Amino acid sequence: MSAARKRPAGLSGRAVAYAIALAALATVPYWMPGEYYINVSSQILFYAVFALGLNVLVGYAGLVSLGHAGLLGIAAYATGYMLESGYGHPLAIVAALVIGVASMALYAVLSLRATGIGFIMITLALGEIIWGLCYRWISITNGDNGINLHGRPHPFGFAINTATSFYYTTLVVFLLAMAAVTVFVRSPLGAALMGTRDQPRRMNALGYHVWAIRFWACMFSGLLTAVSGVMFVYYTQFISPQAVDLTASAEVLLMVISGGAGTLLGPVVGAALVVVVKSVVSGFIERWNMLLGAIFVAIVILMPEGLVPGTVRLWRLAWRRLNAQRGAKAEAKP
Amino acid sequence: MTFWLLLTVNSITFGGLLFLLAAGFSLIFGLMRIPNLTHGSLFMLGAYFGATFVGGMLGLYFNFWVAALIAAVMVALFGAVIERFLLRQLPGQPLAQVLVTLGIAFMIADFCLMVWGGDPINVATPSGLTGFIRLGPLVFPYYRLAVIAIAVAVALGLWLLLDRTRLGAMIRAGVDDPDMARVVGIRVSQLFTIVFSLGAGLAAFAGIIGAPILSVYPGLDFQMLPLALVVVILGGSGSLLGSFIGSLIIGVIYNFGQALLPELSYFVLFLPMLLVLIFRPQGLFGRFVP
Amino acid sequence: MSALTVSSLSKAFGGLRVTNDVNLDVQPGERRLIIGPNGAGKTTLFNLITGELTPDSGSIALFGDDITRVPSRRRPHMGMARTYQIITLFPHDTIVHNVSLALLGLLKLRWNPLIDLKRLSHVTDDARAALDRVGLAHLAERPLAQTSYGERRRVEIAMALAQSPKLLLLDEPFAGLSIDERRDVHQLLLGIPRDVTMVMIEHNMDVALEFAERITLLHFGEVIVEGTRAEVVADPRTREVYLGH
Numbered sequence: 001m002s003a004a005r006k007r008p009a010g011l012s013g014r015a016v017a018y019a020i021a022l023a024a025l026a027t028v029p030y031w032m033p034g035e036y037y038i039n040v041s042s043q044i045l046f047y048a049v050f051a052l053g054l055n056v057l058v059g060y061a062g063l064v065s066l067g068h069a070g071l072l073g074i075a076a077y078a079t080g081y082m083l084e085s086g087y088g089h090p091l092a093i094v095a096a097l098v099i100g101v102a103s104m105a106l107y108a109v110l111s112l113r114a115t116g117i118g119f120i121m122i123t124l125a126l127g128e129i130i131w132g133l134c135y136r137w138i139s140i141t142n143g144d145n146g147i148n149l150h151g152r153p154h155p156f157g158f159a160i161n162t163a164t165s166f167y168y169t170t171l172v173v174f175l176l177a178m179a180a181v182t183v184f185v186r187s188p189l190g191a192a193l194m195g196t197r198d199q200p201r202r203m204n205a206l207g208y209h210v211w212a213i214r215f216w217a218c219m220f221s222g223l224l225t226a227v228s229g230v231m232f233v234y235y236t237q238f239i240s241p242q243a244v245d246l247t248a249s250a251e252v253l254l255m256v257i258s259g260g261a262g263t264l265l266g267p268v269v270g271a272a273l274v275v276v277v278k279s280v281v282s283g284f285i286e287r288w289n290m291l292l293g294a295i296f297v298a299i300v301i302l303m304p305e306g307l308v309p310g311t312v313r314l315w316r317l318a319w320r321r322l323n324a325q326r327g328a329k330a331e332a333k334p
Numbered sequence: 335m336t337f338w339l340l341l342t343v344n345s346i347t348f349g350g351l352l353f354l355l356a357a358g359f360s361l362i363f364g365l366m367r368i369p370n371l372t373h374g375s376l377f378m379l380g381a382y383f384g385a386t387f388v389g390g391m392l393g394l395y396f397n398f399w400v401a402a403l404i405a406a407v408m409v410a411l412f413g414a415v416i417e418r419f420l421l422r423q424l425p426g427q428p429l430a431q432v433l434v435t436l437g438i439a440f441m442i443a444d445f446c447l448m449v450w451g452g453d454p455i456n457v458a459t460p461s462g463l464t465g466f467i468r469l470g471p472l473v474f475p476y477y478r479l480a481v482i483a484i485a486v487a488v489a490l491g492l493w494l495l496l497d498r499t500r501l502g503a504m505i506r507a508g509v510d511d512p513d514m515a516r517v518v519g520i521r522v523s524q525l526f527t528i529v530f531s532l533g534a535g536l537a538a539f540a541g542i543i544g545a546p547i548l549s550v551y552p553g554l555d556f557q558m559l560p561l562a563l564v565v566v567i568l569g570g571s572g573s574l575l576g577s578f579i580g581s582l583i584i585g586v587i588y589n590f591g592q593a594l595l596p597e598l599s600y601f602v603l604f605l606p607m608l609l610v611l612i613f614r615p616q617g618l619f620g621r622f623v624p
Numbered sequence: 625m626s627a628l629t630v631s632s633l634s635k636a637f638g639g640l641r642v643t644n645d646v647n648l649d650v651q652p653g654e655r656r657l658i659i660g661p662n663g664a665g666k667t668t669l670f671n672l673i674t675g676e677l678t679p680d681s682g683s684i685a686l687f688g689d690d691i692t693r694v695p696s697r698r699r700p701h702m703g704m705a706r707t708y709q710i711i712t713l714f715p716h717d718t719i720v721h722n723v724s725l726a727l728l729g730l731l732k733l734r735w736n737p738l739i740d741l742k743r744l745s746h747v748t749d750d751a752r753a754a755l756d757r758v759g760l761a762h763l764a765e766r767p768l769a770q771t772s773y774g775e776r777r778r779v780e781i782a783m784a785l786a787q788s789p790k791l792l793l794l795d796e797p798f799a800g801l802s803i804d805e806r807r808d809v810h811q812l813l814l815g816i817p818r819d820v821t822m823v824m825i826e827h828n829m830d831v832a833l834e835f836a837e838r839i840t841l842l843h844f845g846e847v848i849v850e851g852t853r854a855e856v857v858a859d860p861r862t863r864e865v866y867l868g869h
Contacts (some may be wrong), residue, residue, distance in 0.1 A: 064429065113612050119562060121369055122611050125604045128560045132600020139597075188728055188744070189737040195714060195725050202712045205674060206729035206787070207700035220737075246556045250436055257433060287448060293440030300433045301423045301483055 029164040037280075038163040039235075044268075044275045045167075045174040046231035051267030052254040053224030058253070059262030060190065061217045062197030063111075064120050066249050067127025068225060071107065072159060073134060073244030074227030075100035076176075080239050081140060089153030097226045104222025108215050109190050115200070119176035127249050132239040146240030149233060170231060177224055182264060184220060193217050254292065258299045260306025269308050339472055341589055347478040349585025350485030354540035355558060356565035356577045357492055358533030364509040364572020365420075365529045368428045370437040373537050374559030375442035376413065380405045380538020381550040382446055385455045390543075398460035408541040413534025417527045426522075437535070439555060447552050454551035457542070477546055484543060488536070489578055496574060505529060509572040561588070564607040570620025581619060625688045627652045633682035634670055643679070644845040650791075650838075651820035652687075657836030658825045660681055661866060665823045665845035667709060670742045670793055674706050675699050686791065701730055703790035705778045707797055709825075713768055719779055720764040723751040726783035727773035729745075754786035755779075758812055774805035781812065786835075792816070794824040806831055833857070841865060856864055 024031075028093050032038050042324025052074060058065045075096040082092035111122040114154045141147065160166045184190045195203045196210045204210050233239050242248070251274055274292065282288040303310035355377055356378025362370045387401035389392075396404070416438060418505055424430040463477045496502035507515040508525050516522050541550075548554070561584060587606065591599040630648035634641065642665045650656050656696050658666050670675040673684055675696030683692045686702055694702070708727050712773070712816060714722050728734045733744070741747070755761045758778040763771065784792055797813070798806050816822065826832035839856040841849040843865045849856050855863055 064432075110608060114615065116613065117367065117369065117432065118611065120429075120432060121567065122608070124560065124563065125567075125607050125611075129601050129604045129608075135415050136597045136599060153560075177586070183740075184737050186740045186742065188731075188734050188735045188741050191721075191725065191741050192728065194716075198714050198716060199712050202708075202714075203677070203725075203729070204697050205676070205700065205706055206726050207697055208729050209697055209736060216735075216737075247440075248558070252867070253433075254788050258611075265573075277452065285442055290441045290444035290448075293437045293444065296437035296440070297420065300430050300437065300444070302422065304430060321818065 005224045011172075028171075029167060034165045038167050040275060042163070042167045042235060043279065044272045045170040046228050046235065047252070047255065047275055048268040048271040049174055049177045049224055049231065050228035050252055051179055051259070051271045053221045053228060054252050055256045055261060055267045056181070056184070056217055056221040056224065058256050059260075059266070060185065060193050060197060061214055063115065063214065064253065065109070065111070065122040065123040066120050066253065067111075067125070067130065068252055069246075069248035070127040070130030070243050071100060071104055071222060071225045072232060072248075072252075073130060073239070073241075074103045074228040075226035076233035076239040076243065077134065077141055077147065077276075079230055079233050080149055083149055093153065093230055096230050097223070100226025100229060101219060101222045104218055104225070105215075107222070108218035112211060112214055112218070120322060123232070123272045124246070124249075127244075127246060131241055131244045131246070134244050141241070144241060146238055149237040151241075152234050166235065170235075173227060173231060177227065178264070178268075179219075181222075185264065189216070246303070251292075254296050258296060258307055260308035260310070263306065263308050265309045266306045270306070273307070336472060340474075341593055342586075343474055343478060344537070344588040345385050345586040346582065347481050347585075348589055349582040350482045351540055351544045351547070352364040352561055352565055352585055353485045353578055353581035354488055355537055355542060356562045356569070356581055357488070357574065359562040360538035360566045360569070360574070360577040361505070362533040363481050363566055364416050364623070365505060365512070366428075366431070366514075366526055368431045368435070369563060369566075370431060370533065371559065372416065372438045372555070373435075373455060373562050374555035375439040375534070376409050376534045376537040377541040377558050378446060378545075378550065378555040379412070379442055379541070380409045380548065381541030381545045381548075381554065382450050382455070383408055383538070384542025385457045385545055386450075388457055388592070391457070402539055402542040406535045409538030410531045410535030414527050414531040416529035416534075421526070422523065437460075439559075442551065443555055450550075452483075452552055454549045455545075456549050457545035481543060485581075488539075489574070492574055530563075560604075564604060567607045567617055568610050570617030573617070573619040576617055576619035625652070626650060626685070627654065627687060628673070628823065629685040630673065631683045631685075633669075633684065634680050635668065635672060636680055642845050643672060646682070646842075646845070646847055647721060648840060648847070650821060650823055652790075652821055654821055655777075655835055655837045656821075656823045657767065657832055657839045658842060659827075659829075659832070660838060660842035660848075663844075664842040667795055668845070669842065670706065670795055670825065673793065674704065700787055700789075704793070705784040705787045705789035705791070706793040707784050707795055709795040709799060711773075712774050713776060713783075713832060715768055718765050718767050719755060719771065719775075720748060720751050722768060722779055723754050723782050723786050724748060726755060726786045727751055727754075730787055751786065754782045754865060757785060757815075758782040760806065763840055774801050774808070776803060777805070778812070781809070785816070789820060790823045794822065794827055795825075796827060798826060798828045800852050810835070813827060 028041050029038050035279070048066075054065060054068050057065050078096040079092045080101040082095050083089070087095070109122075111119055111126060114122055135143060152166070154160070155169060158165065159174055160169050184321060192203070192213050196208065196213055200210050234244070255270035255274050256267050257270070258273055259268065260266025268281055273295070277288050277292055285291060299306065306315070355373070359370060361366065362373075371517045384401045387396040387404055388398055388514045420434055420438070421431050422454035424434065440513040457605055463480050465476050467476055468478065482496045496506060504515070504520045504525055507518070507520060508522055512522055565577060565580040565584050566582060569576030569578070583606070584603070588599075588603055626649050627731070628648065628650040630646055631839060633646045634645040646669060657687050658669070660666055662806055668677065672679050675691070675694065679692065683690060685691065686699070686704060689702070691699060691702065714725065724741070727747055727750055733747075746776075752761055752764050755764055758781055760775060760778055760782065763775065768776070781794075781797065797809055801809060806828070813822070813835060824832065824835060835855050838851065839853055840847055841856060841862055848865055849859045851859070
């Protein structure tokens with residue numbers, strides 16, 4: 001006979017896990033072995049924001065965009081261009097966000113003509129067009145040479161030029177983004193969006209404006225992407241067409257799919273996976289690109305729901321098996 | 335005047351090359367309903383293999399055409415493996431299949447980097463086709479004209495395959511209505527392997543044929559892939575004629591665009607594709623809407 | 625004023641006339657049955673009425689208002705609800721969430737990106753009430769994937785009823801049900817009050833005939849016979865359509 005376990009009142013396992021994670025994130029500069037790894041952590045966080053933005057479309061709207069790096073690039077280039085033209089950081093950031101979201105509006109109007117495979121192809125084309133403009137429109141983008149930034153903004157008067165200070169800025173932005181996505185997913189609009197993902201025809205028959213719902217999802221995605229673009233360019237202090245090409249769009253898609261599309265933690269885990277392989281593993285394994293590709297193919301075929309839901313599922317399976325064994329053992333005792 | 339004529343000839347040559355690339359893409363898209371994102375990588379792989387055989391491997395120097403054929407066959411077999419062992423794990427899930435082709439593209443890109451390094455490889459124009467033909471004041475490279483001839487020959491061959499053979503009839507049936515084709519007894523999954531393999535081989539062949547003109551270098555894969563996409567969307571999925579006409583149009587737009595509007599050349603290139611997807615999604619000659 | 629008036633409605637695909645000059649006049653509170661052999665164009669007619677298909681010619685009026693040009697997503701807001709022949713529910717969610725989505729479709733609240741849907745007790749309460757009407761209140765929290773086919777059919781009907789429609793279109797509500805399940809659904813439909821006008825497509829004659837007050841027989845997209853149950857059953861053309869002589 002197994003004794004019933006008493007849970008401490010008010011504390012679920014999940015809440016404890018989140019508290020631990022938050023504590024770990026908040027203290028990263030203290031336990032990470034060196035500035036390089038603090039920087040990697042910053043990268044993980046703003047790429048996570050990028051992946052969260054893409055996930056709004058891929059995971060919650062069911063629309064796979066293969067041009068999202070283009071949108072990140074627009075915000076990044078806008079920041080760089082404004083700064084180069086002599087404007088201050090606050091104006092540059094605001095302009096980048098406005099231009100980024102406005103570009104997304106155009107992107108959405110063009111790509112929402114289709115769904116499914118058609119959507120993938122239109123967004124691939126749009127991403128290529130953006131890349132082509134970044135590469136060729138030298139008067140604005142400086143072409144292949146890119147735009148260099150000089151320095152970072154001073155939010156509330158604090159300088160964020162060190163790895164640690166930038167990390168905390170990124171952490172705050174990341175937590176805000178997570179909160180925003182969580183609120184959205186739980187809202188009526190979020191539920192409606194997921195409805196259009198699963199049964200668009202039925203949603204239309206129930207009185208929903210499917211196109212408009214998808215459009216607003218795109219705008220939300222665009223905002224998150226633009227924010228990550230600003231973070232990206234301030235981190236690297238540089239923007240070039242390479243950050244905007246098909247490979248970059250494929251990488252962020254990889255982050256979403258590998259972590260688990262349509263989940264809150266999936267994009268974060270996926271971002272961590274890709275950034276760690278690119279930054280850390282690449283130091284040990286030269287063929288990390290092939291590794292990334294192989295992981296991607298393996299996940300799509302073997303664990304299509306992604307690492308986060310897949311791991312949870314396997315964990316639950318193992319837990320159940322373990323309990324069943326324990327139960328059998330207990331029964332077997334004389 | 336000469337400038338425009340040369341530009342035109344180059345455009346048609348490029349169009350021919352694009353046709354060799356896009357024909358396979360169009361067949362795969364038509365039959366399997368997926369845009370094969372590995373297609374550019376197969377083009378590049380064929381170019382690298384061909385370049386290696388031409389440039390000498392293990393002391394053996396292959397004739398250009400033999401090398402091209404061997405490369406095409408090797409990549410065709412590779413394509414069959416991809417379809418049989420990876421894509422077939424995901425029947426009826428076009429989205430997942432597209433993602434797998436994307437992942438494979440990454441792997442091939444890194445493989446090529448590992449084996450052949452980062453420097454571009456130049457492939458010499460095959461002997462017998464070096465040199466120029468003179469028509470009055472105009473000078474055309476032989477090889478460019480040869481590429482056009484090859485493209486036309488392959489187009490004819492494909493047309494004969496699709497129109498006159500049993501396999502072709504089955505492919506056309508599969509493109510028009512895959513469910514019905516199954517009902518009628520056509521082994522559609524086997525057809526998938528054959529068509530994917532054929533598409534891969536064509537792409538690889540295009541890669542090595544194009545190598546004397548374009549060279550072979552990392553990044554070639556993702557440069558050619560969008561072009562194949564544009565051609566097939568413009569021309570229409572599953573239509574050989576569409577691929578042919580689409581290749582010519584895109585070849586012209588690409589070359590003239592680069593020459594006349596360099597800053598907007600990519601925009602100009604993709605504009606027809608966008609317009610088509612928005613106003614006539616099945617393309618000029620397409621059999622279905624993607 | 626009629627509940628639903630369809631005038632000279634026609635639709636062709638390529639050369640094929642799937643709906644050929646159809647006229648229909650359904651009175652408020654009526655129970656109308658639409659029958660016809662496979663391919664007669666019954667579901668197409670429904671798709672035209674709900675606006676999922678655009679007619680080539682003709683018009684549709686709902687309680688006096690011309691809705692021919694009204695987009696399909698607006699028609700539920702005007703009192704039209706529909707169930708589908710093939711069950712199209714939301715597979716990743718619970719039953720009560722499915723019905724909640726139906727309720728939300730008519731509310732301005734559906735655009736809100738900030739409130740927590742779970743806190744909107746009036747929505748979930750109304751959803752449970754709708755499920756209660758179809759006898760599924762005890763399964764509210766059950767994931768849809770764990771329900772039986774018969775239960776899903778009833779969820780479909782709950783979703784349609786949740787929108788408090790004035791006109792309810794039912795496309796083969798008895799399809800694939802066992803005898804007991806059919807009986808349950810039949811009772812359910814009988815219990816729907818007269819302020820809801822009902823038009824049903826059905827193949828299953830025993831249950832359907834009991835339900836019908838007036839019957840419209842379609843064949844090759846055309847209305848062949850129309851009248852009261854007795855009239856249509858007795859009409860020789862009905863035999864001809866079904867038996868070929």
